[in-house]
Amino acid sequence: MEPILEIKNLTHTYGIGTPFQRSAVEDMSFSVDAGEFLGIIGHTGSGKSTLIQHLNGLLKPTNGQVLLNGKDIWAEPKKIRDVRFRVGLVFQYPEYQLFEETVYKDIAFGPANQGKTGDELDRCIREAARLVGIRDDQLDKSPFELSGGQKRRVALAGVLAMEPEVLILDEPTAGLDPAGRENLMANIRDYHRNKNKTIILVSHSMDEIAQNVDRILVLKSAHVLMSGAPAEVFARADELITAGLDVPQVTRIAMALKARGVEIDPAVYTVEALERELLALRKGGAVC
Amino acid sequence: MLKDITLGQYFPGTTVAHKLDPRTKILLVVLYITALFCAKSLVTYGVMALCLAVCVYISKVSIKALVRGLKPVLFIIIFTGILNLFFTSGDRYLVEWGFLRISDTGLRNAVFMVLRIMLLIMGTFLMTYTTSPISLTDGLEQLLNGLKRFHVPVHELAMMMSIALRFIPTLIEETDKIMSAQRARGADFESGNLVQRAKALIPILVPLFISAFRRADELATAMECRCYHGGEGRTKLRVLQYERRDYIALALGVAVTVGVIVLRRFGI
Numbered sequence: 001m002e003p004i005l006e007i008k009n010l011t012h013t014y015g016i017g018t019p020f021q022r023s024a025v026e027d028m029s030f031s032v033d034a035g036e037f038l039g040i041i042g043h044t045g046s047g048k049s050t051l052i053q054h055l056n057g058l059l060k061p062t063n064g065q066v067l068l069n070g071k072d073i074w075a076e077p078k079k080i081r082d083v084r085f086r087v088g089l090v091f092q093y094p095e096y097q098l099f100e101e102t103v104y105k106d107i108a109f110g111p112a113n114q115g116k117t118g119d120e121l122d123r124c125i126r127e128a129a130r131l132v133g134i135r136d137d138q139l140d141k142s143p144f145e146l147s148g149g150q151k152r153r154v155a156l157a158g159v160l161a162m163e164p165e166v167l168i169l170d171e172p173t174a175g176l177d178p179a180g181r182e183n184l185m186a187n188i189r190d191y192h193r194n195k196n197k198t199i200i201l202v203s204h205s206m207d208e209i210a211q212n213v214d215r216i217l218v219l220k221s222a223h224v225l226m227s228g229a230p231a232e233v234f235a236r237a238d239e240l241i242t243a244g245l246d247v248p249q250v251t252r253i254a255m256a257l258k259a260r261g262v263e264i265d266p267a268v269y270t271v272e273a274l275e276r277e278l279l280a281l282r283k284g285g286a287v288c
Numbered sequence: 289m290l291k292d293i294t295l296g297q298y299f300p301g302t303t304v305a306h307k308l309d310p311r312t313k314i315l316l317v318v319l320y321i322t323a324l325f326c327a328k329s330l331v332t333y334g335v336m337a338l339c340l341a342v343c344v345y346i347s348k349v350s351i352k353a354l355v356r357g358l359k360p361v362l363f364i365i366i367f368t369g370i371l372n373l374f375f376t377s378g379d380r381y382l383v384e385w386g387f388l389r390i391s392d393t394g395l396r397n398a399v400f401m402v403l404r405i406m407l408l409i410m411g412t413f414l415m416t417y418t419t420s421p422i423s424l425t426d427g428l429e430q431l432l433n434g435l436k437r438f439h440v441p442v443h444e445l446a447m448m449m450s451i452a453l454r455f456i457p458t459l460i461e462e463t464d465k466i467m468s469a470q471r472a473r474g475a476d477f478e479s480g481n482l483v484q485r486a487k488a489l490i491p492i493l494v495p496l497f498i499s500a501f502r503r504a505d506e507l508a509t510a511m512e513c514r515c516y517h518g519g520e521g522r523t524k525l526r527v528l529q530y531e532r533r534d535y536i537a538l539a540l541g542v543a544v545t546v547g548v549i550v551l552r553r554f555g556i
Contacts, residue, residue, distance in 0.1 A: 058468050081474055089472040097469040099494035109491065113474030144498070158473060 003031035004166060004198050005055060005087075010064035012050050024050035026222040027064070032166070032200065037192055039209040039230075040202045042219030043244045048202050049092075051219070052168050055200070056087035068166075085114050088164030092171045094155035095148065103129075103146070103154050104139040110162040128161035132187050149180040153187075160191070166198040167191075173208065185212060210234070210248040210269040218243065235267035250274050298420045304533060305347030305418045310427025312534040313415050316541045320411050323545040324404055329556050332548050333403055339544055340411055349417045357413040358406060365405050372398035421453040423526075430528055443519025451507070459500065466495050 012025040025047045032038050042048045053059040054066055057073050057080040066073050073083045088110075091097070100106035104125060111124045129139060132153040138146070143154050156172065172188065173181040189212060192199050203209050209216060209230070216233045218225040220243045226233055233240070237247045237255060247255070248269045254277070255266045264281065268274045300306070308316075320339070327333050344354065358365070376398075378391025416424070429446035436442050467477070470491045477488050 058471055084472055084474055091469045096495055096499055097466055099491045110473035
């Protein structure tokens with residue numbers, strides 16, 4: 001598959017020439033395929049936020065390149081706004097960026113900046129609202145009247161309405177209740193499935209990552225520690241734990257069983273897979 | 289980036305300049321400013337610059353950091369300099385070029401004015417660099433305590449000041465975040481005419497105000513939960529106490545100021 005984003009030897013150093021000089025991202029290289037659902041995990045301070053702000057040109061690399069469809073995004077610095085429309089970035093707690101009088105107008109901010117007008121603008125707004133589950137009658141409300149979870153949906157719709165080729169989500173479910181989390185993730189999954197757009201999900205929650213993504217990128221102190229399908233990454237659970245990261249709860253159960261002498265693959269990461277493994281064991285006559 | 293602003297930043301240290309009582313430092317700065325405004329000759333300006341240099345040397349604050357403090361007021365300094373240089377009439381004109389004339393008093397005024405502003409700013413910055421905001425407000429509160437008799441809410445003012453200082457970095461960070469988020473939605477703060485630029489600020493200011501009010505509300509609740517009810521009967525964790533070095537520093541400060549005033553009397 002064609003890579004849509006390529007990151008080549010990316011380095012970003014803060015506070016050059018001061019005693020506080022520190023590289024948040026150091027010599028990172030990886031690529032993201034078109035249509036892929038990529039998960040990025042890493043401890044606080046591992047460089048996740050700095051990394052994703054490079055992908056849409058909010059930060060300029062100290063060294064290295066970011067290629068979007070094979071073209072360096074900083075080739076023409078004047079056109080960096082186009083990159084931001086093509087790579088949509090939803091920040092952590094995006095509900096704090098809402099500012100308009102109505103939900104409709106707030107969602108319109110991005111696409112209007114893009115230059116969309118009239119029927120097309122209206123179509124983008126309504127479609128984005130539908131994608132995140134905002135009802136038509138909520139569009140005329142003030143965004144400040146909505147609940148926290150709904151505000152977050154509005155903020156997400158504000159980015160989706162720009163119809164980006166790549167969508168980056170920084171901890172989209174942080175601070176939501178379990179039902180809200182599952183709802184929002186279901187919306188994101190549907191969006192990925194129906195639109196076949198590339199999604200990059202940054203999260204602390206291993207379970208959330210394990211259940212959704214095709215591939216995981218693990219960051220540790222400004223470097224890529226590992227990259228691969230969830231099964232491959234969780235097979236190296238020990239390394240993850242030394243990196244100060246967690247493994248999904250299901251994997252932890254499997255690991256505990258393995259430690260007690262049950263013959264089981266400890267790299268399972270979904271409830272269904274664990275169930276299958278355990279049923280297979282029972283058929284094999286092992287005692288659980 | 290906004291984060292690089294060093295307004296009233298504190299550089300921790302263990303020098304005498306750091307250890308002095310904050311009240312002493314505030315009084316010294318007041319004396320320093322008084323002396324600076326009394327100075328009117330090369331000699332007295334030299335004395336003031338020397339005093340500052342000695343204090344900087346003692347405090348081990350880097351000159352670079354001190355000079356960086358001048359950056360935000362660079363425009364004012366240049367503006368004052370130019371105004372004084374060209375628009376002061378004098379007896380003798382050094383340069384005449386159309387309506388632009390530089391008189392000898394103009395040149396003198398310009399140089400002294402620029403020197404005065406620079407010394408003033410560097411001196412006050414030295415105080416904020418060596419005193420943490422908390423002890424600074426503590427010192428100010430203690431100094432103004434006498435005004436309580438005239439029903440001046442000294443404690444409340446000091447508390448407001450510490451809270452404001454405490455939230456400057458937080459608000460800067462917040463502004464940075466909101467700006468990034470709006471930029472990610474294609475907001476453009478750099479181009480366009482004045483009206484367009486002012487309009488571009490709305491998407492930053494509205495969320496910033498909302499979050500500031502939210503923070504204020506949360507902080508008020510948190511303070512109330514810990515039974516805060518103003519200054520009455522409130523004791524201090526760190527009780528300020530003058531020591532020998534404070535008396536010495538104050539004596540030196542008074543001596544320099546009196547010296548400068550006396551020299552002024554003699555026209556030096």
